[in-house]
Amino acid sequence: MPKKNSTKQSKAALMNILASHLKVTLVRSLAGHLPNHKACVNGLGLRRIGQSAVVQNNPCILGMIKKTAYLLKVEPVQQQ
Numbered sequence: 001m002p003k004k005n006s007t008k009q010s011k012a013a014l015m016n017i018l019a020s021h022l023k024v025t026l027v028r029s030l031a032g033h034l035p036n037h038k039a040c041v042n043g044l045g046l047r048r049i050g051q052s053a054v055v056q057n058n059p060c061i062l063g064m065i066k067k068t069a070y071l072l073k074v075e076p077v078q079q080q
Contacts, residue, residue: 019057019078020057020077021057021077021078022065022075022076023052023075023077024044024065025052025072025074026050026051026052027049027071028070028071036067041072046072
């Protein structure tokens with residue numbers, strides 16, 4: 001059975017990238033979502049749709065991103 005091309009697979013592939021920082025952008029509204037998901041997004045420093053934040057790539061942040069991946073767009077960033 002072939003695997004489906006889903007956002008979860010692309011997010012999982014992104015988690016394995018060895019970038020030191022990640023650019024996280026809020027692409028969906030927080031209205032009507034679970035309170036702990038809202039808290040994770042706020043913990044990433046995001047408040048409005050379209051707002052971006054550069055965060056460190058560590059297990060704590062990756063857990064927050066994984067929990068709210070359906071609300072976010074994540075890109076690797078190489079900081080100099």
